[in-house]
Amino acid sequence: xxxxxxxxxxxxxxxxxxxxxxxxxxxxxxxxxxxxxxxxxxxxxxxxxxxxxxxxxxxxxxxxxxxxxxxxxxxxxxxxxxxxxxxxxxxxxxxxxxxxxxxxxxxxxxxxxxxxxxxxxxxxxxxxxxxxxxxxxxxxxxxxxxxxxxxxxxxxxxxxxxxxxxxxxxxxxxxxxxxxxxxxxxxxxxxxxxxxxxxxxxxxxxxxxxxxxxxxxxxxxxxxxxxxxxxxxxxxxxxxxxxxxxxxxxxxxxxxxxxxxxxxxxxxxxxxxxxxxxxxxxxxxxxxxxxxxxxxxxxxxxxxxxxxxxxxxxxxxxxxxxxxxxxxxxxxx
Amino acid sequence: xxxxxxxxxxxxxxxxxxxxxxxxxxxxxxxxxxxxxxxxxxxxxxxxxxxxxxxxxxxxxxxxxxxxxxxxxxxxxxxxxxxxxxxxxxxxxxxxxxxxxxxxxxxxxxxxxxxxxxxxxxxxxxxxxxxxxxxxxxxxxxxxxxxxxxxxxxxxxxxxxxxxxxxxxxxxxxxxxxxxxxxxxxxxxxxxxxxxxxxxxxxxxxxxxxxxxxxxxxxxxxxxxxxxxxxxxxxxxxxxxxxxxxxxxxxxxxxxxxxxxxxxxxxxxxxxxxxxxxxxxxxxxxxxxxxxxxxxxxxxxxxxxxxxxxxxxxxxxxxxxxxxxxxxxxxxxxxxxxxxxxxxxxx
Numbered sequence: 038x039x040x041x042x043x044x045x046x047x048x049x050x051x052x053x054x055x056x057x058x059x060x061x062x063x064x065x066x067x068x069x070x071x072x073x074x075x076x077x078x079x080x081x082x083x084x085x086x087x088x089x090x091x092x093x094x095x096x097x098x099x100x101x102x103x104x105x106x107x108x109x110x111x112x113x114x115x116x117x118x119x120x121x122x123x124x125x126x127x128x129x130x131x132x133x134x135x136x137x138x139x140x141x142x143x144x145x146x147x148x149x150x151x152x153x154x155x156x157x158x159x160x161x162x163x164x165x166x167x168x169x170x171x172x173x174x175x176x177x178x179x180x181x182x183x184x185x186x187x188x189x190x191x192x193x194x195x196x197x198x199x200x201x202x203x204x205x206x207x208x209x210x211x212x213x214x215x216x217x218x219x220x221x222x223x224x225x226x227x228x229x230x231x232x233x234x235x236x237x238x239x240x241x242x243x244x245x246x247x248x249x250x251x252x253x254x255x256x257x258x259x260x261x262x263x264x265x266x267x268x269x270x271x272x273x274x275x276x277x278x279x280x281x282x283x284x285x286x287x288x289x290x291x292x293x294x295x296x297x298x299x300x301x302x303x304x305x306x307x308x309x310x311x312x313x314x315x316x317x318x319x320x321x322x323x324x325x326x327x328x329x330x331x332x333x334x335x336x337x338x339x340x341x342x343x344x345x346x347x348x349x350x351x352x353x354x355x356x357x358x359x360x361x362x363x364x365x366x367x368x369x370x
Numbered sequence: 371x372x373x374x375x376x377x378x379x380x381x382x383x384x385x386x387x388x389x390x391x392x393x394x395x396x397x398x399x400x401x402x403x404x405x406x407x408x409x410x411x412x413x414x415x416x417x418x419x420x421x422x423x424x425x426x427x428x429x430x431x432x433x434x435x436x437x438x439x440x441x442x443x444x445x446x447x448x449x450x451x452x453x454x455x456x457x458x459x460x461x462x463x464x465x466x467x468x469x470x471x472x473x474x475x476x477x478x479x480x481x482x483x484x485x486x487x488x489x490x491x492x493x494x495x496x497x498x499x500x501x502x503x504x505x506x507x508x509x510x511x512x513x514x515x516x517x518x519x520x521x522x523x524x525x526x527x528x529x530x531x532x533x534x535x536x537x538x539x540x541x542x543x544x545x546x547x548x549x550x551x552x553x554x555x556x557x558x559x560x561x562x563x564x565x566x567x568x569x570x571x572x573x574x575x576x577x578x579x580x581x582x583x584x585x586x587x588x589x590x591x592x593x594x595x596x597x598x599x600x601x602x603x604x605x606x607x608x609x610x611x612x613x614x615x616x617x618x619x620x621x622x623x624x625x626x627x628x629x630x631x632x633x634x635x636x637x638x639x640x641x642x643x644x645x646x647x648x649x650x651x652x653x654x655x656x657x658x659x660x661x662x663x664x665x666x667x668x669x670x671x672x673x674x675x676x677x678x679x680x681x682x683x684x685x686x687x688x689x690x691x692x693x694x695x696x697x698x699x700x701x702x703x704x705x706x707x708x709x710x711x712x713x714x715x716x717x
Contacts, residue, residue, distance in 0.1 A: 108509065110635070162694045163648050165454070165509070169635055173687030180680035294513055304507040336528045336627075340521025347500070347514035354504045 054301030054309075054353075058316040065323060073330040081326070083209070087201075089322035090215035091277070093315055094270045095289065096296035097222050098263035100314045103297050105239045105259045106306025107164030111153060112267045113289035114175035119146045119271030121179050124188035124281030127197050135200035135276065139214075142272030143265050149175060150264015154257035164260075172290070180283050190279040201277045211273060218266065223311045235259060240307025295342065296321055299349045303357070320345075394707075400645035400697050401657040408664045415671035422671055429551045433543075433621065435666030436555040437614050438633060442640040442658050443566045444607040449641050450570075451582045451600055452650030453501065453508040458611050459633035460519035461493045465615035467523040470532025470625030479536055486612040493519055494608015498601035516634070524627040532625040543621025555617055567655035575599075583650025639686060640665060643693045665689070 070077045095112050102109040119142040127138055149171070156167045190198060201211035208216075226232040237245035238255045246252055275281045300317030302309030324345060328338055396402060415422040422428075441458060448455050465486045472485050493515070501511045546553050570576035581589040582596050590596045619625055644661030646653030665686060672682050 156691060156695075160691075160695050161698060162691065166642055166648050166694050167691065169639060169642075170687040170691040172635065173639075173683045173690070177680045177682075177684035177687065180678070181684075185678075185680075291513060291516070295517075298510060298513075304510045334525070334528070337521065337525040339517050340525050343514050343517025343519075343521050347511070347518060350506060350510055350514060351500075351504065354506050358504070 055312050055316060058300070058313065058320060062316065062320055062323065065320075065327070069323075069327045069330055076327065076330055083212075085319075085322045085326050087209055087211055088326070089318050090209075090211045091270050091273055092289075092292055092296060092321070093215050093318040094218050094266050094273075096293045096300075096314050096318050097218060097311060098266035099290070099293040100297050100300075100302055100309060100311065101222075101226075101235055101259040101262050102164065103239075103294070103302050103304065104235050104306060104309055105256060106242070107157065107256070107259065108168065108294065109153065109260065109263045110165065110168040110290045111149070111171040111175055112263065112293055113286040114172045114179065115146050115149045115264055115267035116271040116274055116286035116289060117283065118149065118175050118179045118182065119143075119268040120275040120285055121183050121188070121271075121281045121283070123272040124193060124275040125183070127194055127275075128188050128192045131194035133194075135197045138197060138276075139269060139272045142268040144268065146268015146271065147261060147265040150260045150262070150267070151257065153264065154260030157260060158253035158256035176283075176287075183281070183283055185283065187283070188275070188281040193275075193279065197276050198279045201273055211277060214269070214273065218269070219311060219315055222262075226311055231255070231258060236307055238306075292321070295346050298346050298353075301349075301353055303353070317349075400693075400700075401654060401660065403696070404643075404645070404657060404660045404664060408660055408667070411664065411668055411671065415667075415674065419671070419674050421674055426551050427670075428667075429546075429553060429556065431666065431670040432553055432556040432559075434670065435662065436553065436559045437543075437617050437621075438637050438640060439659075439662035439666065440555075440559050440562055440617070441607075441610060441614055441633070441637045442644070442662055443562055443655070444603070444610045445637055445641045446566065446570065446644075446646055446653060446655060446658055447579055447603045448508075448607055449638070449646050449648060450579045450650055450653060451596075451603060452586065453600060453603065454638065454648075455497065455512045455604065455607055456509065456634040456638070457493075457497060457512040457516040457519055458607060458637060459630040460516045460523075461490055461608055461611035462615045462618065462630045462633065463523045463627065464493060464519045465490045465612045466619045466625045466629050467527055467532070467627070469615060469619050470535075471526075473535045473539070474532050477536075479539055482536075482539070483616055486616050487609055488612070490608045490610070490612025490615065491605055492608070494605040494611065495601065497608065498604030501604065502597040502600050520627070523629075527625075527627045529627075533623060535619070535623055539620055540623060541620065543617045543619070555621075558617075563655060563659050567659075570655050579603075580651055583647075583652070585651075639690050643690055645693070645697070648694075661693075 066077065075081060095116065099109055099112060122145050123138045123142045126133060126141060153164075153167055153171055156162050156171075157164050160167075201209060203210050205213060226235070234245070234250045234255050235258070237248070237250050238252055242252060271286075274285060278285075296318040297309065297314055298304070298317070299320050300309060300313035300315070302314065302317075321342065324341060325338055328335060328341065333341070397406075412423070441462075445455065445458070468489050469482050469486050472482055477485070497508075497512055497515055500506065500515070501508050541554065543555060547557055570579065578589065578594045578599060581592070581594060582599060586596050618630060640662045641653075641658055642648055643665065644653065644658030646658060668685065668689075669682050672685070
């Protein structure tokens, strides 16, 4: 007989990763806002959300790759190449609409992701090696494309630079795009066949193949998604920071992976969800923004982020292992 | 019937002994291919520039890659067991910070070395224990500790630099073996290559590493202390991070918090390029040695020809992908050949 009591409902809800993260986020916000009431002001919240918008887009792409039991280390380099490309297109044709530039970024990113995916799926090169190679190749291509120079704010059109900041219904375009991406991929991973196939391949590739999932296709798709979203992020990055430099987004892959780990995505593949990833990104954003509030120098940011990831990882693993033990005990009992 | 079986066995024997087959077997080994590639690279640069094949230049160039090549050696053990460590550059940064700080407050050279090795070893031990105690994936744990270790260096050092070192501290990373043109760093590297090759290829410990990489489960059932050995791998790697931090700090005599950034991926590239399978259980110290020399001298030669650093990045990325793709294609070719030979002998 199912247990319908309130306490069991709370227990079940808390067992969900998303709930735990939300509670943690609130627990974190209470002392911070007591210490500095303006932390929860509309202005500061919108700053945090806008700061995290690009990361959330990239983290969703990374999520699919990790979900399929892979890893994409090339996201930072794809962002750099597409950001540089859109910046240069904008410099050459100032009249091009920002939306077209976003599409261009996505198109270029898609090709780069496709290259990763084909090497992984058909070349049978492990994802970590493939993207370890392409992180160098794409970064090198960025330098070749730009000839080592930068695209600066005054070389870009005003409409492009203003695009992420302009707001519609009080929410910036940047945030709208992030919300759209979140919505689309929430639907994709829950209600489409391909979305479910990624879970299947990540969870148990052999079983997935037996029920007719095309493994190679899924592996190409996840890298395609990651590349396309990085392309989008690159085009937005250049506009938001009003410059395209060769070193942009170096090391961004680590932040994207960190957001996924915080969001409870299992490194062994097959489990995790979009909402978790988004909450993980937010968590990272709040912590980063809160450091000055607790009078910790920004120099400690890297350390605090690393520590949080380590703790999240430990808690994830421990709760997974407890679940497994419980299941085993149930089966025996 | 028996006669026929005899004949088949005989023909197979002859077939296996035939010179052509043995040559094909030999030249499709990754280590041999790498050796051929490095010879080609040397010949190419020698033809293109008169400054390449010069003993002094060749020896001097080793300053640019000895430290990374040294780090690739303990990394072989980690990758051999199917693990990975992407926190090594951060451990090096942390050790370098400790060294720089202690040097500023007047510590002697032996105590600097001791401190670096101690901090590195502890950091590596921490990685190993975290990974094995809860069975967490090495890549996730070292991703986190990458930020933790470098974070400590950044937090304590901020945007400052440590540039005061004892007299003669520059010996480890800048000087030559007295009376020769061979850098101390490079000699140290060669000695370590021999040491690691001995451990991996001539001791039980080395064979056990291969066993773990092929199947940790099977290794455990055959009585190998898998967890302990994996912890030892990470600890040893931490120890060598400490050693490398001494060489690096001694070479550039300046410690900033961004020291050795990006080395993780470069060092893993050396190991994989050297033919160590990322899934574990396959590879050799010789391959990694040749791979490290190849990358080092490729960079040196391209620098002489005034190629931009960019192009080198691309070439190394392509090399890495080819390094993994090519043996796979070769394996497929070999398997096809074997199949054909079997069919032929059956007919």
